[in-house]
Amino acid sequence: MSLEPGTYFFSGNEAVAEAALLAGCRFFAGYPITPTSELAERMARRLPQVGGVFIQMEDEIGSIMAIIGASWGGLKAMTATSGPGFSLMQESIGFAAMTETPIVVCNVQRAGPSTGMPTYVGQGDVMQAKWGSHGPYEIIALSPSSVQECFDMTIRAFNLSEKYRVPVILLMDERLSHLYEKVRVPSKNELIIINRKKPREKKGFLPYKADDDLVPPMPPVGEGYHFHVTGLTHDERGYPHMDPEVQESLIRRLNDKIRKHVDDIVEIDTFMMDDADIAIVAFGSVVRPSIRAIKLSRERNIRAGLIALKTIWPFPDKFFEDISSRINTFIVAEINYGQVVREVKRAIGDKAKVLLLPKMGGALHTPEELLDILMREAK
Amino acid sequence: MSLEPGTYFFSGNEAVAEAALLAGCRFFAGYPITPTSELAERMARRLPQVGGVFIQMEDEIGSIMAIIGASWGGLKAMTATSGPGFSLMQESIGFAAMTETPIVVCNVQRAGPSTGMPTYVGQGDVMQAKWGSHGPYEIIALSPSSVQECFDMTIRAFNLSEKYRVPVILLMDERLSHLYEKVRVPSKNELIIINRKKPREKKGFLPYKADDDLVPPMPPVGEGYHFHVTGLTHDERGYPHMDPEVQESLIRRLNDKIRKHVDDIVEIDTFMMDDADIAIVAFGSVVRPSIRAIKLSRERNIRAGLIALKTIWPFPDKFFEDISSRINTFIVAEINYGQVVREVKRAIGDKAKVLLLPKMGGALHTPEELLDILMREAK
Amino acid sequence: MPMQFVKYHVRDKYLKTDRLPHIWCPGCGIGSILNAFLLGLEKANIDPDKLLVVSGIGCTGRVAGYLNMDTFHTTHGRAIPFAIGLKIARPDMHVVVFSGDGDLVTIGGNHFIHAARRNNDLLVILVNNLNYGMTGGQVGATTPHNAITTTTPYGNIEDDFNIPFLAAAAGAVYVARWTSLHVRRLAWSIAEAFHRKGFRLIEVISQCPTTFGRRNKMPNGLDMLKWFRDNTIVKHNADLRETRIELNRKIVIGKFIDIKDKPTFEEQAYGLVEKVRGVKRGE
């Protein structure tokens, strides 16, 4: 009963829900919050149809802990929330990172901080997605810019989380969650589904001994592995071990398993970048007015292009380093007071001018605003 | 019954507690956690002696919300926690930022992520202190490197929070919290205590209309101001107002009131920087082996110096920009996998080489490790 | 005499009238409860300048914003801990927490039981509209078994909390339950509770026609009020094991608990100050 291939007219929220089911998600635990409640509502209706379970927990902490538990129980699992709930989930995101639990967390960004404007768009949680929990850890964060991408990237989110045993954040925004667009659902054989690797043999199995890809196989429960999972610093057996050297090797591996696979993880879309000397950098729904602005600028003979970040974390440092020599000015358009722009600056150094075009929240940049700055900077 | 001037032998935890009382703190709400429980324990004993109240809440969320409430009730208030609790507090930190509530949050960093190594040092919460809550907001974060600084900077933390009506994070680490050193307690007239400004008159008073310093006076309760406080986007009256323009001006001001006062807020200690061409950048307890390493390097004719960050947020961009021309190499030594180093890189661009000397947690850098890298990089 | 058309209402002095009309749907019960609250305030003879009102997030959470007093609209689930700090800072003021069921006993359930246990000196008005109104009608911990909500499209498989029982088990000293139809008794109860001390809970069952009623065959506020009229039974001091709300059973309302002499947290905390310092506060 998961979706038949074909064309659908979905909102971003709906697309994520349906893609999750196709990716194999069979458990959703969540707590209502604008602007993503419809995602949970669809899951509540759809999960029983595919043999899965929906549970509304008492809060967001309970929600994410329940999906972490379910993931260890063998189910692909997700939750969805927005700023206030995402903030509450931070402790548990660190726990999932530390225990290498595959989960998908959809965070639909609204205008913050605090309660802010619940029904209006924001992009203020980009840094939080990477840094919101304590201690050094890595996650993956993907940012779709159309309903089709909501769909595709949800499947990718599950795949990456299973492959790297890491929490994957689907960093949506309010505009997308409530935007309806056409979605093409691929056929079963076009669909790529990745599942976590299982231990090859039980004897001498060390639950936290990684393979060459730095990812350890994940043992199933109830089959006699007798493994222990802990958020304390642990050795390869999974036993707590309070020793700076154990910490050094565990934490380095947890981070490196993502950092060393940047090339596999990072996806970037570019538009008219071949001959561009000025570029807009955007992500999420801001990509849409940006495309329009690039088109308008080209009509005015401005050689502008667009860099649309589909993967935000790990940050595509190398991409920016490489491209920076060809570009005079990067304009980072984001609905916050400067987050991705810091990363771009760090990656590029002094090799090009980097400008921030911020919005505090509540509205997208208009194509005209973007065109204005392109025109101003192009000359 | 707060402390007499004189010399004391305090742990970092004790120094913070006593300084808070001297700064006027009369309410502490907290939840036990290693390595900062002794701070709460001292407050539990001391607060009743000075007429204040200690409450142990049911969790960290309750703790920080209680101090926010008490601050609106007119008391200077603080809480103390470590990584896991700090993660739980993130939603409320955003609320305090949005409602411009003066509070002090002491976060004693231990080795993370997750439960990690509770009794061992870490510095992995630096980025979290700035970005842990959703949406665009600013806080202030101070980082002491000796017990005397724990004392002095706690008073400063209260002063800055009152002056700018902003949450101030005292970013300690486990080494400091359990280190005992000599502390000089100044006399009453050496002590500078800042209190929040009150409205000048009731008539026509707009609770969120800022003065020229971008900080609005804070009305006391029970005196007929009839003000409303909300985490929703609000206009100058404090009324919820769902309008991108209101958001734009409110959020811009909340951020700018910190950004525009960087010069007042930032404090940096330097050591042997006058003629240095290579610099260690450190903060917290890592400053201590760094000083030693600089001394050792000088014996070997290496012109090394130390930049000790006392204020981490807002980040001292300008300081680094200014100094970067004189320095060939910055070595950022931190107990995480690269946080402050990103900021230094961003601030400096390509003007100097920036290296990270990371530790994953559990131990400080030794003076020898630091000396090694200085020797390697100096040639 | 015909209807007298006027510009002001007798309760206007308590309200930020420049914010009216409020955001609540036509037929919503929150307005009636707020109205009864103001009547209770008046009956209890409380000076609004000595009153602080704290709300969480939700439709009910908007109450604070309409009151012409010092008021606080906090975060979801955290009105109680905020109020705890506020009350400790100002033990001379009345602190009322006015919020929704989801806010106070679902996400905020832990603060609720701990505040009851500690006997923090708060008057809590809990508007139980049997679901999450603000976010569009999801199930809550107060949604009756089998009820339809947006996240229980096949009927709620969970049981709901028996809030008076829970509050009593946690230690609340005053526990009453009314509905948004029983506004007069509610007002009296509020007035009475103002003159008690410690953790006091008044649960008010209310209608949310827009999101709950609509999906449960009571599309209008009036339908739900009639349900309350026909399906409630007043039973003071009822056995609290019998007060769970079920769709096909009478809802028990009344005053269930009224303990007058339990010391509050604040009395004890400031008592400690006096004990430790050997002097009276303020000296």
Place this chain on the structure above:
Amino acid sequence: MPMQFVKYHVRDKYLKTDRLPHIWCPGCGIGSILNAFLLGLEKANIDPDKLLVVSGIGCTGRVAGYLNMDTFHTTHGRAIPFAIGLKIARPDMHVVVFSGDGDLVTIGGNHFIHAARRNNDLLVILVNNLNYGMTGGQVGATTPHNAITTTTPYGNIEDDFNIPFLAAAAGAVYVARWTSLHVRRLAWSIAEAFHRKGFRLIEVISQCPTTFGRRNKMPNGLDMLKWFRDNTIVKHNADLRETRIELNRKIVIGKFIDIKDKPTFEEQAYGLVEKVRGVKRGE
């Protein structure tokens, strides 16, 4: 016959013996309770491979790490929601939550009452050592009034939770309380509870000589066990309003609640799957 010195213990098969000795202090009660748990497991005839044990953070939270089974040491206060997800994923397994009082009813209190309400199919062993052991003896929601702890140096001004009452009010189907001295009855109770379904709570009052006992005139484990011996009274089906723990009153222990037929959350959730799909699960 003299003492037989040996290398292995009869319960070793259940333990990760390479991790012994455990970190618990000499005279701590957690080891005895763990021991009784294993006896109960054996009595109930539970295959350890069909058992998942989840702990939170705290001294008691370390239990999971010593068991030679699939075990989970989660975050502070969150063992229950983790276990909820785990159980839903594997409804064929027994899921036991084994954790401390602070973990389960202080920071984790909300998950506790909601899981009881929902009747999530979990067996919860709550070790109540009247304080926070792991962090050095702070007050908890279970610390009796007037007791001395590191954060109540002048005596605890708060009242403690009556955990059985709270669990019952929230909806638990099996509620019992024993002490770390009553290990045999405890083991029987655990065995019995394994054969019930739904949210089952067994509270075990335990000694923490190091941080609690020391400050309350019972510096050794033995002192505290003697206190339990002399100050407990077995009263099955006791009136739960009478079961709060006070320093100078008898502690009521026994089996208080035992409801056998309430459907669990998992039964209903998978029942919904069958209803909606019209087929049995797995087809």
Place this chain on the structure above:
Amino acid sequence: MENRVEIIICGFGGQGIVRAGYIIGYAAAISEDLESSFVPSYGPEARGGECASRIVIAREKIDYPFITTIDILITMSEPAYKKYVNYLKKGGIILYDEDLVELDDRARIASKTYGIPATRIAEELGNRIVANIVMLGFFTSVTGIITYEGMKRAVEVGVPARFREINLKAFDIGYSYGEKLKKERESEEPLRN
């Protein structure tokens, strides 16, 4: 149809504005071989108050799925009309419930305006709530952007099964009303020039 058409349907909460928007978007995207996007107005602040659906329909992939200027304004309340008419493109079209909306001078910017007593028709059919579908039928007829069959299929999908019949009836009435009006207009046309 031009390459890109931007439509707003507006009124107040409870008039089925969101559903109508969804149905148009769905009809374009699924029934027809077009691209479309749809954004409902959203949130508690809109309860009972003003409400709007924004639809973009295009032949090619839609880069920017939000409204810039309005090609077609469908309005079912006076306040909504007043708010949105300012964004109407010169030469755009206005459809309106003629019992609820009184056009003013600003409507002159439109090249064409079409009124229908949609709510009255719905009330006659026995349920005010189908006024939105009457309006959809009318829209289908007078604009021709979506075929009759295409929109009808979308209505079938977009309304709850138990209300399908009355909605399809409403749709047809609206459609016929549009057809009739067009005919009348054609004959009047010369006079208007």
Place this chain on the structure above:
Amino acid sequence: MENRVEIIICGFGGQGIVRAGYIIGYAAAISEDLESSFVPSYGPEARGGECASRIVIAREKIDYPFITTIDILITMSEPAYKKYVNYLKKGGIILYDEDLVELDDRARIASKTYGIPATRIAEELGNRIVANIVMLGFFTSVTGIITYEGMKRAVEVGVPARFREINLKAFDIGYSYGEKLKKERESEEPLRN
């Protein structure tokens, strides 16, 4: 005293190792006009297990307040001795409870070693727990880093009031024991050269 002296006191949990470390640090910082730092070993993992206090005493401000090599090792258990003796500086000093610790070859690195039956003395005084203070008295005498008065003041501050008397007694016994030992050594000294 040299400019910087690094001291470790070690043993197992329950021997008052942390308190002893605090008292030395306090004595140096407050009673005397010196600088000092003190770091207790910490945390639940240490319960009943190994335990150590680290103290640095210096004439000038202490840049690096942690131990690098050990000048003075005070040890009250064999496992602790074995662990820390490896870090002892050549020419350092060892103080040890002679009933609980047996020095081995590695002690040769020390310039001097001083044994005292601190625990036995404490037991004779009626409470094992004051063995740490016996050791402090002994330390005061044999090292001379802190004056007798200075350390005594620190002991008064550092122990609970109701145990003050027995602790001061313990301190004096330890001190006298040291004085006696030093005298004996002095007479022996020539032999040792």
Place this chain on the structure above:
Amino acid sequence: MINNQKQKTQTIQVKRRGIVYLVKDRCKGCGFCIEFCPMGVLKPSKDFNAQGYHYPILVEEPPNKVCIACGFCTVICPEFAIYAEPMEEEKK
């Protein structure tokens, strides 16, 4: 007060009479005052108010249906739109 419903149509002896006031444009037409007025003196208007709702008006004059200033409408109205006060002569 709730069981007073049945008395609506009865003629009763009224002790005092009230004046009913309305802030017309606040009314959202919920009908609570109309339904639960013990005397049944209210009915919905034909007109709409500015918000588009049918607000309450008084049905008829004494002796059958008169406002007794019971105050129920005053407190049940969720919009702070309606209130009643005893007539002057009876106010004290």
Place this chain on the structure above:
Amino acid sequence: MINNQKQKTQTIQVKRRGIVYLVKDRCKGCGFCIEFCPMGVLKPSKDFNAQGYHYPILVEEPPNKVCIACGFCTVICPEFAIYAEPMEEEKK
């Protein structure tokens, strides 16, 4: 089992006898087994074990004080150090 305390010194008729086993170095000397053995057959050793604790040893031989394999020490021991089993002949 708890009230059995008083029987310690009584001579009682024993049905079965047990063998007591000890993993010596696990013992932390809490004394629970010693204190609560219903037969009072245990006492602390003079020696220390490797962890430095006095472990339990058996007091004396029959008839007064014999282990009856009641199993209480087996289950109360927090260290999984002591256990008792019925003697072979009685095992079944």
